[in-house]
Amino acid sequence: MAKTRSTRRVKPKDANRRTKKKISPLVTDKVEFVDYKDVDLLRRFMSDRAKLKARRVSGNDSQQQRVVARAVKNAREMGLLPYATKVTTQRRSRGDRPDRGDRPERRPREDRDENTTSDEKVESQVETPIEAAVEAPVEAATETPETTEGES
Numbered sequence: 001m002a003k004t005r006s007t008r009r010v011k012p013k014d015a016n017r018r019t020k021k022k023i024s025p026l027v028t029d030k031v032e033f034v035d036y037k038d039v040d041l042l043r044r045f046m047s048d049r050a051k052l053k054a055r056r057v058s059g060n061d062s063q064q065q066r067v068v069a070r071a072v073k074n075a076r077e078m079g080l081l082p083y084a085t086k087v088t089t090q091r092r093s094r095g096d097r098p099d100r101g102d103r104p105e106r107r108p109r110e111d112r113d114e115n116t117t118s119d120e121k122v123e124s125q126v127e128t129p130i131e132a133a134v135e136a137p138v139e140a141a142t143e144t145p146e147t148t149e150g151e152s
Contacts (some may be wrong), residue, residue: 022059026068034067036074042081046072050085 025044026034034041039047040102045068052072086099 016030022056024059024061025065026060026064034071036071037080038071039075039080042068042075044083047089048085050082058133063088 025031025041029041031041036042045053045060047053052069055062058065058068061066072081076083
C-alpha cells in the first residue's frame, strides 16, 4: 500500500507571532476628505524621493490608497508636489583609487610649442590687410640702406 501525503502544511515557528497592523494617518487624524491642496498631509504618504509609499508601509486600506494616489497626482500636476527629488550623498573615499594629487604630469603635445599657446601662434600668423599696409612703410623707413664695398 502506498503512503499518502498529509495535506496539512507545516507552519513556520514565527507564524504564531502577529505583527501589529499599521494604522492609517487618515484614520488617526479623522480626515474625511483628502484634498490635493493639503500638501503637508500628502507628504506623509510620500518617500524622501517623492515616491508614493505602499499600502503596507502607510497603513492605508485600498480605498484610502486610491484616494491618496489621485490627490498626489493632482498635486503634482498643479506643481504643488514634485514628481521626483534627487537625493545627494557624499561619496566615500576609496582606498584603491589614488588622489587627484597623485596623478602624473601631463606631457605637452609635440606639435605645440611650450612657450607659446596656440592662440598666440594664430595671432602672429594672421595679419589683416590694414596691418600689412601700415607696417610696410614703417619697415621701409627704418631699414638702413646697404652700402657696398665699392661705394664709399
